[in-house]
Amino acid sequence: MSSQDIPDENLPAEQEAAHGAVGVADEKNPFANPGLPPHEHRIQDTDERAAKRSERVVALLFTVSMLATVAFIAAYVAIPSDKSIFVFPIGHLSALNFALGLTLGTALFCIGAGAVHWARTLMSDVEITDERHPIAAPADVRAKVIADFKQGAKESAIGRRGLIRTTMFGALTLVPLAGVVLLRDLGPLPGTSLRHTLWSKGKLLVNMNTNEPLRPEDVAVGSLTFAKPEGLEETDEEFQTEIAKAALMIVRLQPDNIKDKRELEWSHEGIVAYSKICTHVGCPISLYEQQTHHVLCPCHQSTFDLSDGARVIFGPAGHALPQLRIGVNDEGYLEALGDFEEPVGPAFWERG
Amino acid sequence: MSTAANEETRSRGKAPAGERVADWADGRLGIYALAKSNMRKIFPDHWSFMLGEVCLYSFLIIILTGVYLTLFFHPSMNEVEYHGSYVPLQGQLMSEAFSSTLHISFDVRGGLLVRQIHHWAALIFLAGMFVHMMRVFFTGAFRKPREINWLFGFLLFVLGMFTGFTGYSLPDDLLSGTGVRFMEGAVLSVPIVGTYLSFFLFGGQFPGHDFVARFYSIHILLLPGIMLGLVVGHLILVIYHKHTQFAGPGKSEKNVVGMPLLPVYAAKAGGFFFLVFGVIAAISAIAQINPIWAMGPYRPDQVSTGAQPDWYMGFSEGLIRFMPGWEINFWGHTLVLGVFIPLVIFPLVLVAIAVYPFIESWVTGDKSEHHILDRPRNAPTRTGLGVAWMTVYLTLLIGGGNDLWATHFHLSINAVTWFVRIFVFVGPVLAFLITKRICLGLQRRDRDKVLHGRETGIIKRLPHGEFIEVHEPLSQEQLHTLTAHHQYEPAEIGPLVDENGVERKVAGTQKLRAKLSDALYGEDSQIPKPTVEEYKEITSGHGHH
Numbered sequence: 085m086s087s088q089d090i091p092d093e094n095l096p097a098e099q100e101a102a103h104g105a106v107g108v109a110d111e112k113n114p115f116a117n118p119g120l121p122p123h124e125h126r127i128q129d130t131d132e133r134a135a136k137r138s139e140r141v142v143a144l145l146f147t148v149s150m151l152a153t154v155a156f157i158a159a160y161v162a163i164p165s166d167k168s169i170f171v172f173p174i175g176h177l178s179a180l181n182f183a184l185g186l187t188l189g190t191a192l193f194c195i196g197a198g199a200v201h202w203a204r205t206l207m208s209d210v211e212i213t214d215e216r217h218p219i220a221a222p223a224d225v226r227a228k229v230i231a232d233f234k235q236g237a238k239e240s241a242i243g244r245r246g247l248i249r250t251t252m253f254g255a256l257t258l259v260p261l262a263g264v265v266l267l268r269d270l271g272p273l274p275g276t277s278l279r280h281t282l283w284s285k286g287k288l289l290v291n292m293n294t295n296e297p298l299r300p301e302d303v304a305v306g307s308l309t310f311a312k313p314e315g316l317e318e319t320d321e322e323f324q325t326e327i328a329k330a331a332l333m334i335v336r337l338q339p340d341n342i343k344d345k346r347e348l349e350w351s352h353e354g355i356v357a358y359s360k361i362c363t364h365v366g367c368p369i370s371l372y373e374q375q376t377h378h379v380l381c382p383c384h385q386s387t388f389d390l391s392d393g394a395r396v397i398f399g400p401a402g403h404a405l406p407q408l409r410i411g412v413n414d415e416g417y418l419e420a421l422g423d424f425e426e427p428v429g430p431a432f433w434e435r436g
Numbered sequence: 437m438s439t440a441a442n443e444e445t446r447s448r449g450k451a452p453a454g455e456r457v458a459d460w461a462d463g464r465l466g467i468y469a470l471a472k473s474n475m476r477k478i479f480p481d482h483w484s485f486m487l488g489e490v491c492l493y494s495f496l497i498i499i500l501t502g503v504y505l506t507l508f509f510h511p512s513m514n515e516v517e518y519h520g521s522y523v524p525l526q527g528q529l530m531s532e533a534f535s536s537t538l539h540i541s542f543d544v545r546g547g548l549l550v551r552q553i554h555h556w557a558a559l560i561f562l563a564g565m566f567v568h569m570m571r572v573f574f575t576g577a578f579r580k581p582r583e584i585n586w587l588f589g590f591l592l593f594v595l596g597m598f599t600g601f602t603g604y605s606l607p608d609d610l611l612s613g614t615g616v617r618f619m620e621g622a623v624l625s626v627p628i629v630g631t632y633l634s635f636f637l638f639g640g641q642f643p644g645h646d647f648v649a650r651f652y653s654i655h656i657l658l659l660p661g662i663m664l665g666l667v668v669g670h671l672i673l674v675i676y677h678k679h680t681q682f683a684g685p686g687k688s689e690k691n692v693v694g695m696p697l698l699p700v701y702a703a704k705a706g707g708f709f710f711l712v713f714g715v716i717a718a719i720s721a722i723a724q725i726n727p728i729w730a731m732g733p734y735r736p737d738q739v740s741t742g743a744q745p746d747w748y749m750g751f752s753e754g755l756i757r758f759m760p761g762w763e764i765n766f767w768g769h770t771l772v773l774g775v776f777i778p779l780v781i782f783p784l785v786l787v788a789i790a791v792y793p794f795i796e797s798w799v800t801g802d803k804s805e806h807h808i809l810d811r812p813r814n815a816p817t818r819t820g821l822g823v824a825w826m827t828v829y830l831t832l833l834i835g836g837g838n839d840l841w842a843t844h845f846h847l848s849i850n851a852v853t854w855f856v857r858i859f860v861f862v863g864p865v866l867a868f869l870i871t872k873r874i875c876l877g878l879q880r881r882d883r884d885k886v887l888h889g890r891e892t893g894i895i896k897r898l899p900h901g902e903f904i905e906v907h908e909p910l911s912q913e914q915l916h917t918l919t920a921h922h923q924y925e926p927a928e929i930g931p932l933v934d935e936n937g938v939e940r941k942v943a944g945t946q947k948l949r950a951k952l953s954d955a956l957y958g959e960d961s962q963i964p965k966p967t968v969e970e971y972k973e974i975t976s977g978h979g980h981h
Binding site (some may be wrong): 365 | 515528546552613617620621622625630631634636639641677678688691696700704706711721722735736737742753756758759762765774805807828839864919953971975
């Protein structure tokens with residue numbers, strides 16, 4: 085195929101004098117492409133002893149690789165998997181992992197290094213020029229393909245028999261719906277499940293660490309206590325899903341320090357209970373600053389002021405943490421006085 | 437049967453065993469036709485052409501190690517009590533996914549190594565694709581005929597991100613579970629359908645009992661299957677198009693200069709696979725990654741500080757962290773802009789770089805093939821835009837680790853966040869201006885070198901006392917290399933009124949195109965390369981020293 089067959093606009097740019105064409109610099113064009121520079125021989129091309137040295141280096145690398153593989157197998161058999169070693173400056177490591185990794189790494193690396201060294205020093209390094217051909221087909225090929233396609237389309241009569249065409253497209257459009265419908269049972273519909281948690285009137289606040297119901301005197305000023313609703317155990321089938329909504333954090337403030345009126349009403353002796361789940365994207369909030377009563381979500385740094393209705397004072401969260409209304413029952417235990425009044429966790433379309 | 441045919445049969449029978457096997461295969465597969473054009477295929481040499489190879493090989497390593505890991509991993513969220521050999525977690529409740537990952541790490545000999553190779557190779561795969569994509573972008577290797585291969589590569593990068601995300605979520609540890617929770621929160625923010633999407637994805641409320649098994653089939657089958665197809669397509673196109681090359685003596689748009697596949701690149705590229713594998717194995721021996729036993733099993737009510745995704749997800753983390761918490765409530769609905777806007781920008785950041793080649797080709801209107809690479813300086817606007825894009829990406833990456841910046845450099849977290857909020861807009865503009873300026877400076881320097889030669893540093897005193905620096909003229913090779921690039925003229929739309937004063941109709945798109953063309957190739961965007969006339973005038977005349 086010669087370049088004359090190709091329409092001009094599809095030719096690689098700058099085919100003319102300045103580039104592409106090889107020529108000596110002359111009056112007309114001092115920037116002409118001078119062609120490939122003369123090949124420079126490597127020492128291995130001219131000195132057989134240097135070539136022999138290269139050969140030995142390559143063979144040595146391949147030999148080291150073999151030895152490393154043997155060492156890998158030996159380490160696998162010999163080193164117990166619970167042995168720990170100290171490697172300066174990394175620290176304590178699993179001996180087996182360290183030995184296996186280094187021997188495997190050496191075995192692989194030496195094969196690569198040998199092959200590359202072989203290619204670089206002993207294989208021919210004479211640069212070769214290959215012609216490129218345009219990607220687009222020549223005009224006659226294009227004409228033939230278009231004609232064939234038209235012939236095929238004509239023989240199928242898809243253009244002429246509109247009824248077939250329309251119904252076929254209709255059928256092909258509808259049939260994927262079967263696949264979409266099948267996805268319906270991937271999960272239940274949300275319903276109001278995101279609006280409710282396990283909390284309800286009379287449920288005791290159980291300390292997450294001790295699994296004991298909390299009394300007001302258990303909550304010291306300046307401490308952050310995590311609680312779950314009474315009756316929810318780690319072994320429960322739905323524990324993870326329930327705790328993802330019900331997790332509670334409890335702090336005790338001086339009642340005078342509580343700026344928000346509703347917060348004060350919903351507290352007990354300065355003890356306030358808030359959802360532990362961040363209203364941004366649902367991370368559990370875990371950092372508490374005693375002096376300022378700020379809590380910080382470690383994931384995206386949303387900061388809430390627990391002394392002021394847990395309103396957002398910094399970061400990407402969009403609304404305050406929901407508060408749980410608490411009181412004390414007859415036996416002196418902290419109890420919930422209802423469920424959260426708004427959905428906990430990240431906001432969603434139906435939240436409102 | 438004729439004598440000639442007999443003779444041929446006999447001569448074939450005598451051929452060496454290797455040739456006979458090849459003949460057998462050729463008779464069934466037609467391998468000779470394939471080998472004729474490919475066995476001595478020429479590949480040009482440049483260090484930056486190796487970046488794509490790093491990606492290919494780390495992808496192969498991920499597949500090899502991944503298949504091994506599936507032999508031991510249980511993609512199940514059933515709660516079990518742990519009784520393996522890692523003492524600190526004895527008796528703890530955890531999902532089977534987490535417990536089987538502990539089993540791989542502590543009880544399967546070499547299991548930890550394979551896990552770490554798998555994870556390290558994934559990080560390197562994504563990093564390799566990022567750098568490779570930048571190489572292709574800054575050298576203009578995406579131009580015709582390679583636009584589709586650019587998209588294949590882009591898709592591989594995006595799919596690689598999601599394969600990585602679904603992969604590191606599988607062990608169901610405290611860190612990855614937190615990442616999944618973030619994703620759930622982001623899905624919930626989608627208007628109208630978000631809650632439904634979340635319930636379908638997780639089989640109900642978060643976390644439910646399904647997502648590990650679902651992520652597993654996405655991670656080991658769906659996404660890698662698509663990626664394998666794209667990789668094969670990517671490679672076929674590389675071979676079909678033949679590799680690009682930089683301008684230089686003997687190189688043109690119509691040839692490719694380099695070494696043949698057999699033997700040089702078979703040895704170099706084949707060897708490079710082992711080098712990459714060897715280095716990743718060594719890294720996995722000494723550098724611990726994702727120690728899930730130290731983080732513990734996932735609990736939706738627990739979290740650790742300094743939680744970070746793998747690096748390639750870091751920019752999405754930055755988006756969610758710097759965004760103000762905007763929420764709009766109306767008619768009983770909530771529009772969670774603080775989360776939804778980042779969710780929308782996330783793909784837009786990626787798409788911005790993906791569509792650039794098509795915008796550039798529309799602006800230039802150039803329909804010719806390009807096989808000679810641009811030096812980044814010779815396309816100042818493109819290079820500036822690329823650096824601006826990287827600035828956005830890296831600023832978001834910084835934003836994704838704002839807590840680490842704050843704790844490690846004793847900065848205020850609020851200050852770091854505010855820096856990101858501002859710099860994500862200002863940074864790219866500055867980066868664009870500075871980069872373009874540097875490119876133009878380098879173009880001036882090239883022009884100067886062509887016209888006046890290389891500054892030798894040799895000071896010569898002339899008989900009348902004047903000191904001059906000796907400039908050494910460039911060789912023809914250098915002259916050619918520095919002037920080989922094509923410079924576009926800005927597209928003209930002509931006068932808007934004809935000679936009779938009647939307004940000419942010009943489509944808005946054409947006006948836009950002319951504007952963009954001026955931005956890309958106007959007077960302020962490139963230094964005219966030296967012409968032959970300029971060169972002759974300076975070199976032949978009096979001014980030559």
